């Protein structure tokens with residue numbers, strides 16, 4: 001930014017005014033504890049519907065319903081044995097890795113619930129009251145960083161109590177506490193006294209309906225590697 005300012009002060013002012021348009025940290029919402037803000041889930045959805053992409057819409061929706069039923073069903077069964085304070089598999093994994101890393105940290109108590117944790121040659125201040133660490137990992141992920149964990153283990157406390165409820169049985173239950181019930185074939189449905197909906201009278205296009213999703217103009221072509229993600233230094 002200082003180099004831009006040197007080059008053109010007005011440009012610097014402009015960039016500061018629209019920071020949320022070019023800087024991820026301005027968009028980052030700490031209350032959600034997740035910095036994933038991508039369209040990848042659309043790709044996952046496309047992968048599921050691909051096999052049925054050229055089917056009539058009801059067949060496609062039935063395939064989606066069946067897939068959702070299977071996915072939610074397995075998680076619904078998992079929730080049954082989960083206590084509110086139990087961690088999800090993902091959180092357990094992160095906690096285990098950070099616990100391993102925490103062995104190399106050294107804690108000095110500063111009194112008043114404040115600690116200084118040395119990690120190699122770098123020191124991080126930790127406030128116990130709101131469990132914030134200078135490295136920012138706990139604030140962005142909702143799971144204690146290795147420095148915070150070292151303090152927790154030194155105090156003989158349970159690290160699970162310092163993990164956001166988003167990663168616990170309590171949130172998992174709220175998400176997967178219900179499931180999609182199995183459905184009978186339409187031929188077994190009760191008959192209702194309502195008019196039958198006929199398909200639209202549109203003209204059918206010649207040939208097989210396309211399976212591939214139509215990409216918008218600026219979207220990269222599928223399977224092509226991007227060669228614009230390297231700077232001029234990295235190329236050399």
Ligand SMILES: [Zn+2]
Nearest residue numbers: 133135145147
């Ligand atoms: Zn930390």
